[in-house]
Amino acid sequence: MNLKTVVLCLLVTLGVVVLLLGKHNQSAKEEVTDTESITNDNGFDLQTWPARAMSPRRDPVIEARIDALLAQMSIAEKVGQIIQPELKYVTPEDVKTYHLGSILNGGGTTPNNDKYASLDDWVNTADAFYTASMDESDGNIAIPLIWGTDAVHGNNNVYGATIFPHNIGLGAANDLPLMYRIGQVTAREVAATGVNWTFGPTVAVARDVRWGRTYESYSENPELVNQYAREMVRGIQGEFKNSMRVGPNHIVSTAKHFLGDGGTSMGVDRGDTVASEWELRQVHGAGYIAALDANVLTTMASFNSWNGDKLHGHRYLLTDVLKERMGFEGFVVGDWNGHQQVPGCHVSRCPAAINAGLDMFMVPEHWKALYENTLKDVEQGHISPARLDDAVRRILRVKLIAGLFDAGPVADRPLVGDVGLIGHPDHRALAREAVRKSLVLLKNNGGVLPLKPGSRVLIAGDAADNIAKQSGGWSLTWQGTGNQNSDFPGATSILVGLQSAIEQAGGQSLYAADGVWEPSDFGESGRPDVAVVVFGEEPYAEWHGDLINIEYQYGDKRDLRLLQALQAQGIPVVSVFITGRPLWVNKEVNASDAFVVAWLPGTEGAGVADVLVADAAGNAPFDFQGRLSFSWPKYVNQARLNFDETGYDPLFPLDYGLSYASTNPPLGPLDERNARQPNSVLDELWGFVSRANAPWSIVVRERDEALIAMQGNSVSTPTEMLVVQSVDKVAQEDARRLNWSGVGSATFALNAQVPQDLSAYQRHSAVMTLSAQLNATTQADVAFSVLCDAQSCADLPEVAAAVTNLSPGAWQNIVIDSTCLARSEQRFAGVRQLLAIRTDGELDLTLADIKLVPQARLMEDPSALTVRCGG
Ligand code: BGC
Ligand code: BGC
Numbered sequence: 001m002n003l004k005t006v007v008l009c010l011l012v013t014l015g016v017v018v019l020l021l022g023k024h025n026q027s028a029k030e031e032v033t034d035t036e037s038i039t040n041d042n043g044f045d046l047q048t049w050p051a052r053a054m055s056p057r058r059d060p061v062i063e064a065r066i067d068a069l070l071a072q073m074s075i076a077e078k079v080g081q082i083i084q085p086e087l088k089y090v091t092p093e094d095v096k097t098y099h100l101g102s103i104l105n106g107g108g109t110t111p112n113n114d115k116y117a118s119l120d121d122w123v124n125t126a127d128a129f130y131t132a133s134m135d136e137s138d139g140n141i142a143i144p145l146i147w148g149t150d151a152v153h154g155n156n157n158v159y160g161a162t163i164f165p166h167n168i169g170l171g172a173a174n175d176l177p178l179m180y181r182i183g184q185v186t187a188r189e190v191a192a193t194g195v196n197w198t199f200g201p202t203v204a205v206a207r208d209v210r211w212g213r214t215y216e217s218y219s220e221n222p223e224l225v226n227q228y229a230r231e232m233v234r235g236i237q238g239e240f241k242n243s244m245r246v247g248p249n250h251i252v253s254t255a256k257h258f259l260g261d262g263g264t265s266m267g268v269d270r271g272d273t274v275a276s277e278w279e280l281r282q283v284h285g286a287g288y289i290a291a292l293d294a295n296v297l298t299t300m301a302s303f304n305s306w307n308g309d310k311l312h313g314h315r316y317l318l319t320d321v322l323k324e325r326m327g328f329e330g331f332v333v334g335d336w337n338g339h340q341q342v343p344g345c346h347v348s349r350c351p352a353a354i355n356a357g358l359d360m361f362m363v364p365e366h367w368k369a370l371y372e373n374t375l376k377d378v379e380q381g382h383i384s385p386a387r388l389d390d391a392v393r394r395i396l397r398v399k400l401i402a403g404l405f406d407a408g409p410v411a412d413r414p415l416v417g418d419v420g421l422i423g424h425p426d427h428r429a430l431a432r433e434a435v436r437k438s439l440v441l442l443k444n445n446g447g448v449l450p451l452k453p454g455s456r457v458l459i460a461g462d463a464a465d466n467i468a469k470q471s472g473g474w475s476l477t478w479q480g481t482g483n484q485n486s487d488f489p490g491a492t493s494i495l496v497g498l499q500s501a502i503e504q505a506g507g508q509s510l511y512a513a514d515g516v517w518e519p520s521d522f523g524e525s526g527r528p529d530v531a532v533v534v535f536g537e538e539p540y541a542e543w544h545g546d547l548i549n550i551e552y553q554y555g556d557k558r559d560l561r562l563l564q565a566l567q568a569q570g571i572p573v574v575s576v577f578i579t580g581r582p583l584w585v586n587k588e589v590n591a592s593d594a595f596v597v598a599w600l601p602g603t604e605g606a607g608v609a610d611v612l613v614a615d616a617a618g619n620a621p622f623d624f625q626g627r628l629s630f631s632w633p634k635y636v637n638q639a640r641l642n643f644d645e646t647g648y649d650p651l652f653p654l655d656y657g658l659s660y661a662s663t664n665p666p667l668g669p670l671d672e673r674n675a676r677q678p679n680s681v682l683d684e685l686w687g688f689v690s691r692a693n694a695p696w697s698i699v700v701r702e703r704d705e706a707l708i709a710m711q712g713n714s715v716s717t718p719t720e721m722l723v724v725q726s727v728d729k730v731a732q733e734d735a736r737r738l739n740w741s742g743v744g745s746a747t748f749a750l751n752a753q754v755p756q757d758l759s760a761y762q763r764h765s766a767v768m769t770l771s772a773q774l775n776a777t778t779q780a781d782v783a784f785s786v787l788c789d790a791q792s793c794a795d796l797p798e799v800a801a802a803v804t805n806l807s808p809g810a811w812q813n814i815v816i817d818s819t820c821l822a823r824s825e826q827r828f829a830g831v832r833q834l835l836a837i838r839t840d841g842e843l844d845l846t847l848a849d850i851k852l853v854p855q856a857r858l859m860e861d862p863s864a865l866t867v868r869c870g871g
Contacts, residue, residue: 044316048277049285052327055292059244062400066393072141075385078392079375081143082354084333086364087125088113092132095145098371101395102360103129104148104199105157106336107478107541115476115487116159119193123417126194127410143396144404146252148333151198152216152474153602154182154431155189155422160489162189162427162603163471167202168580169438169599171218171629172657176231178434183235185427187250192421194410196402197252199300199333201232203287204257206581208640209630210267212545215472215580215600217262219629220642221654222286229255230290240295246402248414255291257302257335259317260284266684267639269543270303270731280306288326297330297398301358303338312350313342318357331359331394338362341730349373351382359391423490428604435598435607440626441658443595445666448572450620451530451613453505457498458528458571460515460562461535463578465495470578472600473541480539488603494534494576497606501613515562531566532612534598535559536578543731545580548686548693551636551675552583555695556753563591576608582632582641586651586670597626620660627657634670635677649677682764685852687750687834690734696834698736699751700724703744707751710736722746727846729771729811735848740780742842749837750850755789755830761821762828764854768816768835769864773846774806780841786816787824788833794824802867803845811848813864818855820869 070078080099087105094100110117111125126147133145155161164170164182183201190198205225206217218228238250246252263284264271273284288299301318302311311317312334322328339350339361348369353361354377363370377383399405407413415421441449451457463469468483470493476483485493495511502509510521515533519526536559553559566573575592577585580600589595598608611622631641634651643654651670658664676682686693698710702717709715713733716723721744726733738748768786784800785793799816806812835850 042316044320045277046320046325048281049321049325050289051325052292054327054329056240056295056297056329056397056401057244058329059401062244062397065400065405066396069141069143069396070389070393073392075378075388076375077141077143078388079371079378081392081395082360082374082388083367083371084148084360084362085367087111089365090367092128095129095132096135096138096140098368099140099143100133100145100367101143102146102148104362104364106364107150107474108157108476110157118159119417119419119422122158122193122195123411130194130410144399144407146197146399146402146404147195148197148199148254149190149195150200150474151186151190152200152202154186155193156475158189158193158422159476159487160423162423162431163475163488163491164431164602165434165438166215166472166580166600166602167218168215168630169601170434171224171228172440172597172599172626173434173437174224174627174629175437175625176227178437179228179231180235181430182434183232184249185430187236188415188421189427190251191249191415192418194413194416195251196404197254197298198236199254199256200236201229201253201255201291202257203229203255203291204262205283205286206262206267206630207283207642208264208267209550209581209583210547210639211262211264212269212540212543212547213261214267214630220631221629222283224629226286226290229287230294233291233294233296237295237297244295244401246297248403252297252398252402254298254300254333255288255296256300257304257311258288258299258322258332259302259311260306261302261304264304267546269546272305272308274307288322292326292328297401298333299328299330300333300335301338303335303341310341310343312338312353312358313345313356315356323357329394330398331391332357333360334358334362336362336364349377351377354383354391355387359394428490431602432604432607432610435601435604436610436622437625438599438601439608439611439624440597440628440656441594441624442597442632442652442656443589443592443667444658445593446572448530448574448593449596449612450660451502451507451532451574453507453614453616453618455502455507455529456522456525456527457502457507457509458515458517458531458566459495459498459509459511459534460513460531460566461533461559461576462513463494463536463576464498464511464513464532464534465493467491467493467603467605468539469536470494470598470600470605471602472537472539472580473545475539475602479541479544491603492606494598494601494605494608497609498532498613500606501609505613505616515566528571530572530574532574532576533559533563533566534576534578535562537580540580543690546690547639548684548689549636550583550633550639552585552588555756557587560587560591563588567591574612576612582628582630584633584636584675586675587672589667590669590672623661624657624659627655628652629654632656635680636675637677637680637683639683681856682760682854684854684857685758685761685766687850687852688736688847689849689851690731692750695752695754695756696750698724699749701747701749703746707749717746719743722748724748729846729848735846737775737846738837738843740839740841740843742780742840745838745840747836747838749788750834752832752834755832757829758787758831758852759828761852761854764856765818766821766852766854767818767858768821768851769813769853769858770816770850771811771813771848772803772806773811774803774808775844775846776808778804778841778843780804780839780843782841782843783838785836786821786834787827787831788836789827789830790832793833793836794821794827796820796823796867796869798869799867802865804843813861815858815861815864815866817866817868820867823869
């Protein structure tokens, strides 16, 4: 035998072994046994997870096409497939040059950066990108691009689209067929634009309502999330009845964010989910099991960690559990630069994520550098050719199942460019149905609802005529801010729905946002019979919505004052609460005769009147169907309140909700004073974590002039003695850089409008913690003070000395000991400024994470610098 034959023999033997192994794996998966014992040496236990057949099913025709494509593709073409830039930072030319596999448009990104982009703009953009991906003129292989968007409550980035209630409201509707239909309609409104993939559904099981994404979660109950995930994915992707193909009326769906996004400590977005493997699977895994059953084609890796390890680098969860044990055969897309948080990675290089099982990087801006580095990593063996091929195989599989190879030019596809589909009356009718089904009635004393025919109704509250507010985050813009009613053509505010229903029932209504009315407004009787007040949370998305305190309008109870003013006039009050989560509203409930939770209903506000207003015959057209899919807190420290956890003591339990048929006795007054659950540990109080946390806001002042509040990304005093800017520490804009020019005295402070009673923190021997980075050495004489009331502060020269002596350029965690805070003994009860820094010298300092931490909650941090005051 010559050498050639030996090598050949070896190769053949190897091939057979690989084939056999592959076969073995496959049959093991298809048989789905429970008896396998696969315990991993890291202490993980694979058996916790269900062993499942492959999902999506492999179709031999598709697999053969993938083989053929892979055989022709160069490494560069393969690397291009796993890179997903964002619309703002990429051109069709780039797609052609770099063989890019995908693009996304992030929240609020639209073609030509035009919020009012027309359907044609969307279609033309999709077509330009698709055409570039199919261009073979340079000898490239044509591989159609897949475009992903966050259609998370309808095709919400598109002007004029139908916007459905956010997931939390859908959860309350507890209606599976409704989910399926919403999935179908969402797919159609996305398909019309030429986009073929949505980053939804979110199957998070939110377990702490401080999380800014609670409203993206259907329920705290994993069972409901499981059932919903299945219906939503089937609605979006279609049912694959006859073949493994996404039909023309459907698009690709994503189950996100894998895994444990809703379980982070204190509800911190992108935080750490500390949980046993069993809990991870039972609670947070519930949605994925069903989504995989429904053949979900993609999953998105999450920003969070599990027991300290970032999911983007979690080989065990992404590969061993999701792909191998649970049989996921689609691809795992990353989240927005999420790979950069994996140890050893940065935004433009991260072999560890691919090796862990990520198949496509979501890398909005720095994709070119990431592309080049990934190419090198493959060439130098940091990423194996087999792993790259597997990632590309999965991406090609999804594209083939989605029918993209055979779909032809974007504009010629069914549904594409059909203007009538965007905001179609049938779609709006479905959204309106979802709105009425999602309303939860918590109180209806004296049968004030439904509003009687012929009533004279005062409509008040700043959410009554505010489509932006009723839609919440992920609506035209990422945060849902900066929109006005005219930005939602075809939509109906809650006000307009109420007015028309009241009028049709022979009644009369007057709208005054501030609740101020004149006797002459109400004809002969000279007063309203009832007031409907629509109020609630301002829009937010992701970590911008993280809360430290779940008391509604903690700090400034504007809406409560409005309710109480009406109550004091003897007018029965109906509250309609717009919110992304349960909040502590005992006072607002007491100030209302009826209390309706409307969640974030979206563009079809008329669904509210459909349940609240009786027709001329005195019957409400629809009864309340909504039941709480999240437990409602009795105490302010019940942010983590779940039906299946110990100490469960809600105000209203999971599944609670009255209807017109209920025979419950009237709801008595709720306790307003004892706002804390007895025997509980006090929570941290956040002054600034990623942003100033209500009621605190950042203010600056020059000398003793007026305070100026920071609004956008920066603020400065009139002559720029002090400039404050948003900068990044670990996430976008999670720190503030304070720059004193040294020409005069200026102050930075975390300020509250009304004095805050923090005496509980004194009793719990709280410390203050913060992170500081000195950007340049300084000689400045600095006054550092904490816990100021209207007159004075506790001046802490020890802290000032520690901060000004930091070694420049490095972050330092600082603990300001309770001995320092004790200097403010008299002031804990009425704090206006949590912290204030004043100097007339030159000082360049960056701050982040400013908190009061009860001693019992202080975690050991060996790297922290502890400052003590006095002996
Ligand atoms: C969010 C994802 C979203 C992605 C694209 C991320 O910040 O976490 O849910 O799909 O951005 O907009
Ligand atoms: C994008 C969002 C994205 C977020 C993440 C925003 O600029 O519009 O889609 O989720 O950044 O950081």
